[in-house]
Amino acid sequence: MQKNNLKHYLHLHFLVFIAGFTAILGEAISLGSIALVWHRMLIAFVLTFLFLIFRKYDFKINIRDFFNFSLAGIIIALHWITFFEAIEQSNISITLAMFSTGAFFASLLEPIFFKRKIKPVEIILGCVVICGVFIILKANINSFVGVFLGIVSALLASLFSVFNGKLVQNNNPFLISFYEFLSGVVFILLYLIFSDNLSDLAISSFFSYDYLYVFILGSICTAYAFIASIYILKFLSPYTLVLTYNLEPVYGILLAIFIFPDTEKMEFSFYIGTLIIISTIIINSILKIKNNKKTSS
Secondary structure: OHHHHHHHHHHHHHHHHHHHHHHHHHHHOOOOHHHHHHHHHHHHHHHHHHHHHHOOOOOOOOHHHHHHHHHHHHHHHHHHHHHHHHHHHOOHHHHHHHHOOHHHHHHHHHHHHHOOOOOHHHHHHHHHHHHHHHHHHHHOHHHHHHHHHHHHHHHHHHHHHHHHHHHOOOOOHHHHHHHHHHHHHHHHHHHHHHOOOHHHHOOOOOOOOHHHHHHHHHHHHHHHHHHHHHHHHHOOOHHHHHHHHOOHHHHHHHHHHHHOHHHHOOOHHHHHHHHHHHHHHHHHHHHHHHHHHHHHO
């Protein structure tokens, strides 16, 4: 039993590692952020479609669900676009540090979606997160655009998580993802058509490593990671999942320093600010899960 738990826990950390590696691929791929996200969602859509066919799922949904799934798909597309653009405008470390503020935004959005009051501790922890962001921004004022886009990306990710959390209560998560990926592909394609930028989707050279990197991003880092994270909930608690995924920025920043040492070594104050943010988010996750346990009991 312990061996099985260890196996699933290591699998979970591998998924978190994959999530952190997403930023590395975003830096390595030469495509613009919009084209990159379109290719990512297209590959994930195709693979999810094949998975649903293999599992013999019914694709039928009502109009209301289609609208909600499509809206969620557009939100996650915008999140990924701003995320990769933040890397372009600053670097991986700054983007991931800002991305870690997402849990703070989620604590503000959840009361709106689930109709509960904001707790004083959430406001206090939110202020601490803001202090961490201020420390990072002060040390990297030249990367203001990247910091801003990173925060917007975190906000969109939180909006997606909370909205998606409501959707999965009454719908199959795999089917939701299928329509989310589809709507993201269509949304970006329509934008590029009407803005006369369809040529942006082209990868410059047939022999470019971009083909390999984009496929890894869409398959392993998106389709596989999502399906595996749902599967692993059969063996590990949501508590473990939430806490472990808070390590995503840590894995990503360490990978970035190792792979791109020339651009990813930051001032000491950056790591202080990042430590404040991540520690606060972990504390918030622990308090939230403990509170949920008390409420359910």
